[in-house]
Amino acid sequence: MINLSRGRKALVALILGVASTAGWAGFNDALFGLSGTDSDSGSTSSKAAADGGQHGGASTGFGYNPADVAAGAMMLQGVKVSRQQGGPGGTAPSPVDVSVAPQAPNSMFGSQLFGGTFHNSRGTGFNPGYQVSIGDAVTLRMWGAFAFDGQLTVDPQGNIFVPNVGPVTVAGVRNADLNARVLNEVRKVYKANVNVYASLDVAQPVKVFVTGYVKQPGMYGGIASESILSYLDKAGGVDVDRGSYVDVMVKRGGVVRKRFNLYDFLLNGEIDQLQLGDGDVIVVGPREHVFTVRGEVYNAYDFEFATPVITLQQALAVARPKPGATHVSIVRRQGTERTTEYYAISNASNVRLNDGDQLMVTSDRYAGTIQVRVEGAHSGEHALVLPYGSTMAQVLGRIRANPLSRVDEAQLFRKSVADRQKEMLGVELQKLQEAALSAPSATSEEANLRSKEAENITKFAALASKTEFKGQVVLNEQTMGNVILEDGDVINIPERTSVVMVHGEVLFPNAVEWQSGMTASDYVAHVGGYTQKADNSKIIVIHQNGKAELADSGTKVETGDELMVLPKVKSKSIEITRGITQILYQMAVAAKLIFW
Secondary structure (H helix, E strand, C coil): CCCCCCCHHHHHHHHHCCCCHHHHHHHHHHHHCCCCECCCCCCEHHHHHHCCCCCCHHHHCCCCCCCHHHHHHHHCCCEEEECCCCCCCCCCCCCCEEEECCCCCCCECCCCCCCCCCCCCCCCCCCCCCECCCCCEEEEEEEECCCEEEEEECCCCCEEEECCCEEEECCCCEHHHHHHHHHHHHHCCCCCCEEEEEEEEECCEEEEEEEECECCCEEEEEECCCCHHHHHHHCCCECCCCEEEEEEEEEECCEEEEEECHHHHHHHCCCCCCCCCCCCEEEEEECCEEEEEEECECCCCEEEECCCCEEHHHHHHHHCECCCCCEEEEEEEECCEEEEEEEEHHHHHHCEECCCCEEEEECCCCCCEEEEEEEECCCCCCEEEEECCCEHHHHHCCCCCCCCECHHHCEEECHHHHHHHHHHHHHHHHHHHHHHHHCCCCCHHHHHHHHHHHHHHHHHHHHHCCCCCCCEECCCCCCHHHCECCCCCEEEECECCCEEEEEECECCCEEEECCCCCCHHHHHHHCCCECCCEEEEEEEEECCCCCEEECCCCCCCCCCCEEEEEECCCCCCHHHHHHHHHHHHHHHHHHCCCCC
16 A cells, blocks of 8 residues: 555545545545535445545555545645536546636736737838838839839849839838939939839838747747837747846847847837847847835836846836835845845935845834814814824814814714724624534534524624724713824714614614603603514613613613614524624624614
8 A cells, every 4th residue: 555645645536536436435535525425426435434444445556544634635725626526336537627726926027018919019110210121112103204103122132123214222221211212313314304202012021030038939920110029029028037128139140239128118118119130039138136126116026137236226216116105124135144224215325236135115204293183063173283192182172162062072083993893893703603604403403594594694794794883982071181193083073962862673763852861761662662673681872972881770861872772682502692792782882883
């Protein structure tokens, strides 16, 4: 028997494609963690497990132990496997379709340039600067004392033969000068009464070699005026792992005609239009020096540079820091040593970067001021700019109250609190779903009920997760002036009111006129009483300042308060009941919302 480590047995079963009944059952267990009768293959894996945990020993030559399932599952993470139905009587299953998740996009700046999307886009191939080449077709029209209308091809000597005039050299002549050149030669024979019009008609196709560090080196056809970008695109683009974006050469006869830096095109839209000829060679050199930029920049990429050393200022010019960026951390690696340096961006011109350096651009500015919004019942400014570290007392002192303002019941709403409330709700929802899915069942009927309950809880969790919290901070009237404010805080001044809101599990949710001495139950009675789903022992009183409490006979209800009646939660699991109740409390108090 072959001795295989745990988990690898599952992979070997996948590769070998076990053919026997016991072997397919072992494969199912190893891959999907199943036991019992497999409806797909008609095999029974539990019997094989009872025989000592040896699955597929006869057909595969290796043993399988149920304990290997976990290890096998770990090795199969990230692999998508679809099961195909096998035939009865141990017939080998259909092949398993295995696909690996796609890789993340390359982080090299310039890798987005070549996608095979533009090499088929071409114009006529002519522009005023195009130089006439051997094989180009020239349309020539002559009228007057002598008439001619035809197409002439530039011969290997670079000439076209004009009737009654003779050969006229046009190779190397700019397209803009072609008509003047031909007319000048015709005037040597016909001094007058003959007019000439010459224009390029068809550009000579060329074949260009593209090699070096490209994805698909080879020979590619096109026209002479096509950009090197087009030919590189035809070759699949620069090899993003090995090729250079700053060292691209065009050679003719072994001599370098022109060097290109593709970053000039990417960053500035600049690229020279070099007219290519038959047999020209485009060579992409090996990758040069690289630095990495992350953090507060618009271009968070790996960048290539041609010289061994550049300044930090040059690096930031291509990375483009965001307006709030102030400092740069540089991680340098030299052999086994790793060092970190920290500089202000204002000193960027004095810092040198080497191959392999990693930059992290950060914003180390500290808030000098904060902005606070003031809403609700007041007659003053709605936006206040305050020094960093200001307190509620400084805001309340600047509020212009009106006759209906309840400054003593001021409410404070904070985004960081809302985010935390949502985060804690997510934790509770996760616990609730885990409890619902792991609840044991003694009978099949109970299992069905548990399944339906779990389904309902999943739907409830999906709705509850969308709850938007208000982020209200509970304030104490005597000490709220000491609360330190944060940037973006919202202070709401409640309006003096004479009603109490009653909602939740009541028959007719409504506003009720406040009356001294009335209890929470009295207010519920004024809106029709409880619904059948109500839990009349769980009435939450939420005061205007954010304080919440469970109502009892001694709870004092004030004007502007909200009463929320929670629903009953029915479940055989105490853990599920507790979880739902906790979530309902959170939603009622923090979001003033109830559903179940």
